[in-house]
Amino acid sequence: MIVPFLDLQAQYRSLKPELDAAVGHVLATSTYVLGPSVRAFEESFAAFCGTRHCVGVASGTAALELLLRAYGIGQGDEVITVANSFFASAEAISLVGATPVLVDCRADDALIDVDAVEAAVTARTKAIIPVHLYGQCADMDGLRATAARHRLVLIEDACQAHGAGYKGARAGSLADAAAFSFYPGKNLGAYGEAGAITTNDGAIAERVRMLREHGMPRKYEHALVGRNDRMDGIQGAVLGVKLPHLDGWNAQRRAHARRYRNSLADSAGVTLLTEHPDREHGYHLFVIRVPERDRVRAALAEHGINAGVHYPIPIHLQAAYADRGWKRGDFPEAEAQANDVLSLPMFPELTDAQIDAVVTALRAAL
Ligand SMILES: *Cc1c(COP(=O)(O)O)cnc(C)c1O
Numbered sequence: 001m002i003v004p005f006l007d008l009q010a011q012y013r014s015l016k017p018e019l020d021a022a023v024g025h026v027l028a029t030s031t032y033v034l035g036p037s038v039r040a041f042e043e044s045f046a047a048f049c050g051t052r053h054c055v056g057v058a059s060g061t062a063a064l065e066l067l068l069r070a071y072g073i074g075q076g077d078e079v080i081t082v083a084n085s086f087f088a089s090a091e092a093i094s095l096v097g098a099t100p101v102l103v104d105c106r107a108d109d110a111l112i113d114v115d116a117v118e119a120a121v122t123a124r125t126k127a128i129i130p131v132h133l134y135g136q137c138a139d140m141d142g143l144r145a146t147a148a149r150h151r152l153v154l155i156e157d158a159c160q161a162h163g164a165g166y167k168g169a170r171a172g173s174l175a176d177a178a179a180f181s182f183y184p185g186k187n188l189g190a191y192g193e194a195g196a197i198t199t200n201d202g203a204i205a206e207r208v209r210m211l212r213e214h215g216m217p218r219k220y221e222h223a224l225v226g227r228n229d230r231m232d233g234i235q236g237a238v239l240g241v242k243l244p245h246l247d248g249w250n251a252q253r254r255a256h257a258r259r260y261r262n263s264l265a266d267s268a269g270v271t272l273l274t275e276h277p278d279r280e281h282g283y284h285l286f287v288i289r290v291p292e293r294d295r296v297r298a299a300l301a302e303h304g305i306n307a308g309v310h311y312p313i314p315i316h317l318q319a320a321y322a323d324r325g326w327k328r329g330d331f332p333e334a335e336a337q338a339n340d341v342l343s344l345p346m347f348p349e350l351t352d353a354q355i356d357a358v359v360t361a362l363r364a365a366l
Pocket of ligand 1: 059060061062085086088089131157159160180181182183194195
């Protein structure tokens with residue numbers, strides 16, 4: 001049995017008439033950049049997250065960068081994020097001229113270690129960017145306490161956490177502001193590049209609105225030096241069709257995760273990450289830890305099963321940051337996880353038979 005890591009075609013097939021009509025409408029009305037489809041999606045996504053504002057932008061990376069700029073963070077400022085994330089979590093900090101300060105993750109849930117954040121705060125620290133990695137929210141109570149104690153801006157990197165929950169509230173509404181990516185493979189995926197910010201702060205939303213479009217409050221008036229980071233009309237239309245299905249898709253992901261977890265609970269050699277009962281996991285990825293990860297991954301591939309690795313090189317060991325002086329051993333838990341994490345196939349349309357095939361092949365490979 002072939003089990004892909006992810007299947008973007010299944011979702012398109014299930015919504016084809018609505019998606020084709022929505023995209024066709026953008027083409028027929030020539031509303032290619034921003035426009036009514038983006039405006040409508042912004043309103044629905046703000047309501048979905050439980051925030052007053054949402055601003056659609058060009059990508060998740062742009063969302064993080066524009067938020068940092070909107071908060072006035074730049075040269076000479078330090079921003080704390082976690083060593084085991086997609087590179088963009090730190091890259092956005094560098095893009096505004098600020099200094100990324102990395103901390104380690106926790107062994108049990110792979111999420112940012114709040115005690116390490118507290119220890120990393122200096123007089124130059126301006127913000128913390130926790131990552132809701134794999135779709136589970138970070139320890140936001142702990143992070144909010146640290147942010148309040150040191151008067152820091154708290155920005156969620158919610159790029160993997162569309163629809164995830166924390167004590168009854170949604171990702172995107174848990175901090176001063178949040179950044180989302182709608183890259184096609186995310187839980188809510190566009191058909192190209194797209195992202196958004198959410199916040200309850202009207203002034204920050206307005207600044208991001210200006211910054212995404214050359215610092216323009218009104219056409220051809222430039223109050224700030226901004227960027228060209230607008231969302232396409234086609235992406236707004238696609239996202240608007242998909243959003244009402246997100247909770248259902250996430251429920252399917254959680255059911256798949258339950259099946260994986262039940263089947264793997266007693267497998268010697270497999271370590272499952274902690275799923276916190278007070279956080280609704282979005283299961284963007286289903287990640288386990290296994291010794292000899294690369295050999296196990298290759299054995300799965302021989303059975304037609306595609307597993308992934310998120311991420312094989314922690315941020316502090318990336319060549320792009322060679323000048324920062326970070327070295328092996330600086331963040332031991334992030335390094336250990338880079339060596340043993342394995343992402344099993346996970347998407348809403350995955351079948352029980354496919355999950356069982358993955359489990360059987362995995363057991364045989366251990
Ligand atoms: C995908 C992702 C991003 C970047 O989003 P893009 O839309 O690809 O720019 C940032 N942070 C995390 C954790 C991500 O998974």
